Amino acid sequence: MMKLTSPLQAPVVEARTTIEHVLTLDCAEAPGIVHAVTGFLLEHGYDIVDNQQFGDRCRGHFFMRLHVARRVEADAGVGIEGETPAAEEAEERFRADFAPLAERFGMRWELHRHGAKRRVLIMVSKFGHCLIDLLFRAASGELPIEIVAVVSNHRDHEALVEWHKIPFFHIPVTRETKPAAEARLLELVDELDAELVVLARYMQVLSDELATRLTGRTINIHHSFLPSFKGAKPYHQAYERGVKTVGATAHYVDSELDEGPIISQQVMEVDHTYGPEELVAAGRDTECRALSNAVKWHCEGRVILRDNRTVLLR
Template sequence: MLNMTAIQTEDRASGQASNGVEHVLTLDCPEGPGIVHAVSGFLLEYGCDIIDNKQFGDRSEGHFFMRVHFASDGNESTLDQLRAGFSPVAEKYNMKWRLERNGSRRKVLIMVSKFGHCLNDLLFRARVGELPIEVVGVVSNHTDHQALVDWHGIPFFHIPVTAATKPQAEARLLEIVDELDVELVVLARYMQVLSDDLARKLDGKAINIHHSFLPSFKGAKPYHQAYARGVKTVGATAHYVNAELDEGPIIAQQVVEVDHTFGPEDLVAAGRDTECKALSNAVRWHCEGRIILNGNRTVVLK
């Protein structure tokens, strides 16, 4: 198959700088000959310049994954023209695909309970432009972080949750998701288990941070579980939410070394940075169109 990275390198060597409107095409389809040629041919036909390309062929499962960042001449209407032009190519190869304007900020709703380090980290990264997101609201079952959220000028929604009120609380959450046109829900140490029904409704658009290196130490108090087992490494896992507790497709993981001198609270402290980094990576990769779900796994085209 044609090597698009080589095309990119040749273009750069000839001194052709990309200009115009930039887009990202992400796709996956059954493996087969001619896919890269078809994509590059389409881009050539529409006068597009490839800036970056990542691809992966899973030969064991016969599936192909691709992300192309490219520039085209034109204006805002160019995106619709490109989508219409690419549809026949996608149909021919049975592709699942997404074509978006590069740099588009996704509307994100953050959910948090009493631990605020991941919330604070995401709000800061969004504020300084490190993440391509617009935080449109924060939902919490406590009011501990309302002042922080208010300082950022972001709507804060207090939704208390008990066993008796959980259905009403989740219904209110879905109302907020619809009202704010939310594209991604981020559970930033939101210490409530979502119902199976809610998890299904948020399938593929909700990311959770779990404070352990999954699949080890699922459920409650994973750092205390890690201490009891005398581990020498603790970590955090960002994953998509599904109906199984802490079983969703893994996106990003971070670890830190520890030793026998670390008590449970020391492990909690050591793990905070890993939680923030794993979650921010997962949010960025999702919003940049770098993640493709592959069953209960993910392909991350970095």
């Protein structure tokens, strides 16, 4: 906004910036939820940029994702991306004031800065196509992530990762060393403040304890259209069944092998001419796309996890 105090004076520009957040919430269905939330936003000076909601009538549960924006004063000498004392104060006030409303409806809710990059740790074994795809999409800005480290039980991709100027950690895993290896992984997650762990064809089964510790913040790519063909060599299983479609599934990790809540799936048509190796090759693109979609949607706050299902608001 410009203010002119005199025809002879230059216009004075108010230093203001826009802060944007993503609010996600879910709770039992009840009258007045949308009214209460949108009314709260209006009272606190927020505009709704985008709103997605879903009422699960079968289970009596409500889900909502809002992208909101508010203009605040931009403090002198501070960047214009919302990282100002005024912006931080507005966010703190939002959290404090929204808490009673959330408690009234029994909401689970999260508030994140829109566009902020999430800190991601990637795990990989010998197959590198999903890792390479994530490295490219992160570097090009397609994914809102900062890859803070890559962990592998092999050294095959060490040079590539270090070329990207990303720390690489080699943690070998055997039956005897698995507890120590998983302990080291948890240390890295804490030390690097990783918000999400991505298993980009990491071919080691996580222990129940580790899977439980990382519930809701670990995404795995399984090279099959789950729930079909779980476990090892799913493409070979698919070949034996003469499938006409192959696919890949990105899902949250839990204590059950390949049973976690599904986030994203991709498929492609094949036919009887495809042998096991041709199915493996054909499936690589579906794996990359399913995993990158899952990472993107998770980091944008579009996935709400409830029980063993996910709701995707996009």
